[in-house]
Amino acid sequence: MDIVYSIKNSITSLSSNKVRTSLTVLGIVIGIAAIIIVFSAGAAIERLILSEVESFGTDIIETEIKIPTSKSGMAGEQESATGIATGVHITTLSLEDMEDINKLPNISGGYSAIMSQKQISYSSQRKKAFLMGTNASFVAIDKTEIDEGRFYTEDEDKSLAQVTVIGSKIKEELFGESNALGKWIKIGSSKYRVIGIAKERGAVFTMDFDSYVYIPIKTLQKKIMGIDYVLYMVHELKNTEEGDKTAEKMRAILRNNHNIEAPYNEETGKLDVNKDDFRVVTMDEMLDMLNIVTSAITILLLAIVGISLFDCGVGILNIM
Numbered sequence: 382m383d384i385v386y387s388i389k390n391s392i393t394s395l396s397s398n399k400v401r402t403s404l405t406v407l408g409i410v411i412g413i414a415a416i417i418i419v420f421s422a423g424a425a426i427e428r429l430i431l432s433e434v435e436s437f438g439t440d441i442i443e444t445e446i447k448i449p450t451s452k453s454g455m456a457g458e459q460e461s462a463t464g465i466a467t468g469v470h471i472t473t474l475s476l477e478d479m480e481d482i483n484k485l486p487n488i489s490g491g492y493s494a495i496m497s498q499k500q501i502s503y504s505s506q507r508k509k510a511f512l513m514g515t516n517a518s519f520v521a522i523d524k525t526e527i528d529e530g531r532f533y534t535e536d537e538d539k540s541l542a543q544v545t546v547i548g549s550k551i552k553e554e555l556f557g558e559s560n561a562l563g564k565w566i567k568i569g570s571s572k573y574r575v576i577g578i579a580k581e582r583g584a585v586f587t588m589d590f591d592s593y594v595y596i597p598i599k600t601l602q603k604k605i606m607g608i609d610y611v612l613y614m615v616h617e618l619k620n621t622e623e624g625d626k627t628a629e630k631m632r633a634i635l636r637n638n639h640n641i642e643a644p645y646n647e648e649t650g651k652l653d654v655n656k657d658d659f660r661v662v663t664m665d666e667m668l669d670m671l672n673i674v675t676s677a678i679t680i681l682l683l684a685i686v687g688i689s690l691f692d693c694g695v696g697i698l699n700i701m
Contacts, residue, residue, distance in 0.1 A: 420679075440664070442662070444631065444635070445613040445660050446474050446658065447658060447660040472610040473659075474612070474635075478635055479611070485630055487620055488619070491516075491616035493515065493598060494513060494598070494612060494614075495601060495606065496513055497511075497606055499512055499568050501555070501568050502566065502567045506556075508551075508554055512596055512601060528549065528581070533545075539599065541597070544576045546577035547566075548578075548591040548594065549582075562577075562578070568605070579591070598611070643656060
């Protein structure tokens with residue numbers, strides 16, 4: 382009987398104060414919606430990042446340059462990233478390193494890459510473009526596909542051939558609807574023959590592959606940049622379950638090639654990587670790092686929602 386009376390009394394109270402009731406319900410709805418939106422946004426961000434990573438393939442190991450440091454953990458990583466961002470050049474990673482790693486039994490292939498930026502032109506059309514120097518094995522490992530023509534060969538790479546494969550946006554901006562295959566474009570002050578056009582791919586992690594100009598890596602090294610090192614390498618695994626063991630073998634090869642002695646760390650039970658001038662990252666490690674980032678973003682959003690809910694609750698109490 383008391384329950385029925387309470388319900389009737391509540392309905393009477395709510396119906397007699399329509400504005401106050403509406404504001405209270407609105408506050409509750411906003412609070413619940415905020416929680417749902419935050420969890421949905423966190424899940425969407427995680428799915429987006431995972432899909433971006435998976436677009437590169439889940440069976441690869443990446444090796445990139447790193448500045449040796451005396452610090453460990455995140456402090457060392459931050460120091461290395463800051464140094465590279467401010468223009469410190471690490472010139473020890475080479476094509477020979479890639480070839481030595483290719484000999485490992487669990488490696489099916491690999492490619493190296495360097496980046497540059499030059500003005501390219503055809504007829505009266507000019508634009509600043511990103512040049513990507515990479516090996517002929519790039520298309521066999523990466524997700525880039527050729528829409529027209531072909532990718533350059535290993536022989537063309539070794540002979541420093543002046544050939545290029547252009548992204549779909551570059552083709553459209555320089556040639557419009559006309560045929561680009563076989564035409565010669567200027568990169569800097571030299572001419573390069575267009576032998577292929579990459580299929581439209583879009584941006585991945587802010588990198589717009591459709592605006593890239595692909596050149597044989599040795600051609601870019603010797604004829605444009607005047608260097609003999611690379612920025613990073615990507616290797617494809619035969620067995621992903623052996624990824625961690627393969628990564629350790631890769632580190633051993635690179636330390637031997639670069640004359641690096643890695644002391645044993647008794648606290649961690651592993652070799653100290655602070656002196657390494659490279660970083661070997663498996664896809665599992667990359668996904669773990671990205672999961673930490675997405676979790677931190679979700680927690681931050683929840684904290685903001687918590688503050689909003691507290692304010693909303695105070696508002697409801699005042700209204701009631």
